Amino acid sequence: MKKILGLLAAAFVGLGVVSAQNLKLEVNGQVITDGATIIMQEPDFDQWAGIECLIQITNISDKEIDARLEYEAEGIPEGASLSLCGFGTCVTSNVIETGMPNTRGPLQPGEVCGAEGGMDPMHLAYIPNEALDDFIAHCMLTDKTDNQTIKFNIHFIPKEGTANENRELAGVSVYPNPTAGVFSLTAPRRAHVEIFSANGQVIKQMEVAAGENALQLTNSGIYFVRVRANGKEVVKRVVVR
Numbered sequence: 568m569k570k571i572l573g574l575l576a577a578a579f580v581g582l583g584v585v586s587a588q589n590l591k592l593e594v595n596g597q598v599i600t601d602g603a604t605i606i607m608q609e610p611d612f613d614q615w616a617g618i619e620c621l622i623q624i625t626n627i628s629d630k631e632i633d634a635r636l637e638y639e640a641e642g643i644p645e646g647a648s649l650s651l652c653g654f655g656t657c658v659t660s661n662v663i664e665t666g667m668p669n670t671r672g673p674l675q676p677g678e679v680c681g682a683e684g685g686m687d688p689m690h691l692a693y694i695p696n697e698a699l700d701d702f703i704a705h706c707m708l709t710d711k712t713d714n715q716t717i718k719f720n721i722h723f724i725p726k727e728g729t730a731n732e733n734r735e736l737a738g739v740s741v742y743p744n745p746t747a748g749v750f751s752l753t754a755p756r757r758a759h760v761e762i763f764s765a766n767g768q769v770i771k772q773m774e775v776a777a778g779e780n781a782l783q784l785t786n787s788g789i790y791f792v793r794v795r796a797n798g799k800e801v802v803k804r805v806v807v808r
Contacts, residue, residue, distance in 0.1 A: 589628035631673035635664035646696030653689035745806035
């Protein structure tokens with residue numbers, strides 16, 4: 568099941584030589600060079616939870632690399648939010664890196680982090696405000712081992728359409744992700760929840776209250792959490808290690 572909640576159109580501005588020679592950066596499958604601007608525009612679809620970039624980082628060197636991924640937090644429109652997940656964890660701050668507490672260690676030679684369906688999902692997701700204001704996230708991937716960088720922009724452009732009708736479920740989130748089994752599901756209202764495996768088998772069904780709800784999965788793997796309320800639904804992916 569594929570739940571990529573964004574339509575990618577890449578426009579490269581001021582292309583130059585990629586600064587971080589040890590790391591290869593991709594956003595939704597597109598290789599990103601230093602100075603690139605990526606346009607993320609919300610398409611018309613019913614199951615809306617924001618505009619999400621899937622990010623993949625590959626260590627193309629022959630040594631261990633410590634890496635940092637960050638975005639500029641200033642300028643986010645009032646009422647909007649941006650979340651960053653990667654290197655084995657999700658954070659509420661605007662910086663995430665290998666070697667932080669509760670995250671993975673250095674990337675090994677040839678290692679890929681953030682591949683869709685893998686054990687280290689990585690994404691940057693923007694949830695716009697009621698006015699559907701756009702936002703440009705100024706991002707930087709840093710090779711901390713050799714002090715090299717790739718600077719790039721992601722321009723999130725919300726679009727009027729069916730997505731705007733499903734805003735009541737825009738605040739649904741799961742954390743931590745990946746998880747050892749126990750995680751929190753935050754819902755903006757009372758909702759029906761189904762958890763199913765990657766092959767579509769329903770694992771659990773329940774009703775949850777508005778706010779934070781503690782859930783648990785015992786077996787490792789990739790799961791999907793479907794949250795339904797008032798005829799609308801949002802699906803979130805959860806990785807259990």
